[in-house]
Amino acid sequence: MLVRENVEKWSDFDPVASSTSLEKGAYAKFSGAPLKLLKTNNPVRTPSGHLPVLRHEGKKITKAKEIVNYLRQQNYGADFELSSLESSEVLAYISLLEHKLAPALVYMQWVDERNYTEVIHPWFRQNSPFPFNFYVPTMRHRRSQARVAHTVGEHITESKQLEDKVCRDAQQCLNLLTTRLGDEEFFNGDMPAMLDAIVFGYLAPLLKIPLPNNRLQNHLRGCESLCNFVKRVLLRYFPQSPEEMEEERKLKEEQQKRDVEALEFPHRRRNKVLAALFALTAMIGYALVTGIVQVEIVDEDRSGDDELDEDVDFAKNDRDQ
Amino acid sequence: MSILTESIEIELGASEPWPRDAQLYEPLETQMLLPDIVRCRAVEAFLNMCHLDFEVVHRKNAEDMSPSGMVPFVRCGAFIISELEPIVGFCGTKGHALTEDLSPRDVADMRAYMALLENTFGNAELYMCWMEDTVYQQFTRPSHESIYPWPLGQLLTIQKQRHTCQKLKSLDWAEKSTLEVIEDVTEACQAISEKLARKDFFCGETPTELDALAYAHLHTMLTVKFSDDRLAEAVKQHENLVKFVERITETFFTQH
Structure with a gap:
């Protein structure tokens, strides 16, 4: 049976890529399911307002877990070969990533003032369809702030302290991942599986998005085996190389610049x-x-007034006399 | 606390041995909810595993006394340290570490499992306490209100509930049903049961902080009685976990 599936995702290596989208894309690729990745930025086209969406034979699936289960039902699984202990380890590492690395990623993209105002917000403004580009970025900004505050600790009020704490946790997590990966190609031996997909989902945007405040990116660059891991996955499973995407993006940017200039003329x-x-x-x-x-009006009035005054004066004089 | 002051404190703390009069501050037993019980139990288990002396002090405003707003906290000489992870780090600087014999790979695994426990069990406990209506009415509300005078207790409980719901919402836990939460817990139990297998402790022959944390979660889920005992049922499916809890209680909590 030839299966045609589409996973729609927030765009790939343009500045903002959602970890879950990448992760699902990678998982599907690892499991060998023939599917087409579509880039979209329109939340209306998804049933729950979240991306990614898996479409297959008229069905739409959004939740990460359901996508994996669905792929499994269709006999596309990347981790059939794992023992039960290995599967439990995968579960543990997923929690570690969610608990320690995810808040940092959200912080760096959506909460850090400089990164948000200089890169993320403008990018979203430009790449979302019309009515959404006004409220979606702000909404996510606010939601991310709440999320980071809730996971990292409510007692921290200063942003500098918050950043320190978030980054420390994330760096610790990256170090643990480096240890876990060791010299292996993938986390579970020679073949990539679920955990690889998820780690890739977190690391690729962290490594590829150029942000002004790149504290975490620098740390990740220091972890050589993790960087090599990301490059390996990109080369093997996302054959459209980042360079091509880069070119595409440049073209788009030029086009947009022209558009903006053209738009600016009548505005000016x-x-x-x-x-x-x-x-x-x-x-x-x-x-x-x-x-x-006013002087003119006053002039008219005054002439009348003067006459009246004079009359009154005359009357007064008459009476006096 | 910034990294700098924290590291200075740890440096200073390292020069002194563990004092005899260390105190562990906890809330009153009647007032503690599941997450608090777990945290206190975990720290107690860890300190017992390190064979460190401490005295438990119950204060009803322990939460407000703690530097991070979380119970329990240790007062150790001039230092006040709260929560399990910083306490583990602090004891480590004094030469009381449980992970010295482990390989880096094992330490990484251990940390991952600790994150799993905190993520799944921690959030499930919060969910059960504050979002499961029967548990909230029968257990959470009375115990949380118990220490305050009449109108204040009601207000603070409502405030706390709203706050917790927001927290769970931002972590995508609020939209789960109770059944899904129980499923998650069952899955996590399965995972740690696999990890424990037939060993005495999770990482081999000696206890680690993972054992302390896992013990605290499992023990609490098994012993705290609700009308809804599905959490306990999820644990009871795995015999090795139940035995593990019994073993730790016997080894490290008999003198208390």
Whole structure:
């Protein structure tokens, strides 16, 4: 049976790649399921607002666990060869990653002020479809803040301390992973399995996304075996190399720049007109309140008033006389 | 606490031996909820495994006294250290480490299993206490309210519940059903049962902090009685885990 499956994911190696998307993509590739990875950034097209989505014969599956189970039902599994002890270890390492590394990844991408405002937010603004680009990044920013605070500790209030704590945990986790991997090609011997997919899902974005605050990235670069591991997976299972993606992205960026310039032209004129209008209104307003126009009105009134006053004066004089 | 002050403290602490009058501060027993019981039990087990003397002091405001807002904490000479992980580190600097004989690979595995316990069991306990309605009404609310005067207790409990729900929500646990939570626990029990196999301790012949933590979780799930005993059932499916709990209680908690 030829199975055509699509996993839709937040785009690959453009700045923001979601770990779970990559992880599922990698898992499916390891298990040899023929599937097509589609890049999308439109949360409306998914049933629950989360990516990735696996589509197969009209079914849509979003939850990570369900995707793995579904692939397994279709006889595409990457870890049939593991013993039960190894499977339990995999479960333990997944928890370790979720507990120690995931908060750091979220922190670096979504919470760190500089990274968020300089890279993540602009990228999302540009690459999400129209109404969502306004609220999706901000929403995720806020949710990520809550998540990091809840996992790392509510008692830490200063951002510097929070960063220290998050990074320390993550560095510890990376060191443990390095130890676990040792000199092996993959975490469970020669063939990649579930754990490899998940580790790859976490490490690839960490290694590839260029962020201004790259404290964790530097640490990861120091762990040579992990870097080699990521490169190995990329080469073997994601044949469209990052360079190609890079080129594609550059092309896109140029296109966008042109678009932006083209868009800017009428805006500039409109802004000028608006500014001129505003200045004019302000000046006229000012003139109305204190200036010449009022004098004219006062002139008319005063002439009447003067006459009246004179009349009154005359009357007064008459009475006096 | 920044890395710098922490490392200075550890350096300073290392020069002195473990004092005789170390105190472990815990909340009152009537007021403790599942996660608190686990944390206190884990630290007690760890200190007992290191054969360190300490005295347990119960204070009803222990949570507010702790530097990190988590119970329990150790007062050891001039130092106050809270939670299991920092306490393990602190004891390590004084030469009381349980992992010295392990290979780096074993230490990595041990840490991974500890994360599994904290992630799955820890969150499941929080979920059961604060989001499972019957447990919340019968166990959590009365014990959490017990130490405060009337209107304050109600208010603080509601506040705490809201806070915990937000926490679980941000960790994607809030939308799980109780059944799914129990399934997760069963899966984790299966995993640690595989790891323990027929050994005395998780990492071979000697106890480690993983044993302390696993013991605390399993013991609590087995002994604290709810109307809903599905957590205990999940543990009881694995005979080696039950025996492990009995063994540790006998070896390290008989003098208490």
